[in-house]
Amino acid sequence: AQKVTQAQTEISVVEKEDVTLDCVYETRDTTYYLFWYKQPPSGELVFLIRRNSFDEQNEISGRYSWNFQKSTSSFNFTITASQVVDSAVYFCALSEAYNAGGTSYGKLTFGQGTILTVHP
C-alpha cells in the first residue's frame, strides 16, 4: 500500500528565511506521480507541482524548488526567501498509475500536511 509521510507537523520561520518541507513516500509501483498542494487559510487546495517517477530532475519555479530523490523516496519542497503570503498548510501526495489489479486507479494518498507560518 502506498503511504506519504510529512514528519514536520508545524514550522515557524521569520520572513526572508529559507524553509524546506520534507516528504517521504512508500510505493511498490515503478510508475507513480508525486504532487504538492498548498492550502491557504481560505481553505481551497491549490496545485503546485506534479512530478512523475521517471523524471528526477529538480525543478525551480520562482521562489519554489523541489528536490526529488528516488534513492531515498523523498520529494522535498523548498521556499526561498519566505513571505507572509506563504503561510499555509502544504500537502505532499502520491498517485500510483495502476492498482494491484492492473487497471488505472488514480487514488491520491496525502500526507498529513505541514503547517507553515511565516512571521513578518
Add this chain to the structure above:
Amino acid sequence: NAGVTQTPKFQVLKTGQSMTLQCAQDMNHNSMYWYRQDPGMGLRLIYYSASEGTTDKGEVPNGYNVSRLNKREFSLRLESAAPSQTSVYFCATCRREGQDTQYFGPGTRLTVL
C-alpha cells in the same frame, strides 16, 4: 470557466438528518473524486468515479453514497448523518485517472450536531 464548484459551502445538520453535497465541473474531465479532510489526517478518499456511469469505493466509504449523474456532476449523499461525519468535504476532478493532476473544488464545511 468556473473549474470545480461545490454546493453548499457550509451546512449544519442534526444527527440522523440526510443531505446531498453537489459537485460540478466544466473541465470536461472523466474522473471525479470525493475526499474528506479531518484535522491532522490529510485528505482521505471516500468515493470516486473513473468515468460517467461508474463509481467505486475509496478508503472511507461507510455512511456515504454517490451518484455520477452525468460527465459534469458527481454528488455525495449522507443518508443518516452522524457526528463522526463532521468534516470538510472536497470534490476533485482529473482528466485521466492515475496520471494527471487532480483539481479541487472550494470545499463544503459540514457540522453534524
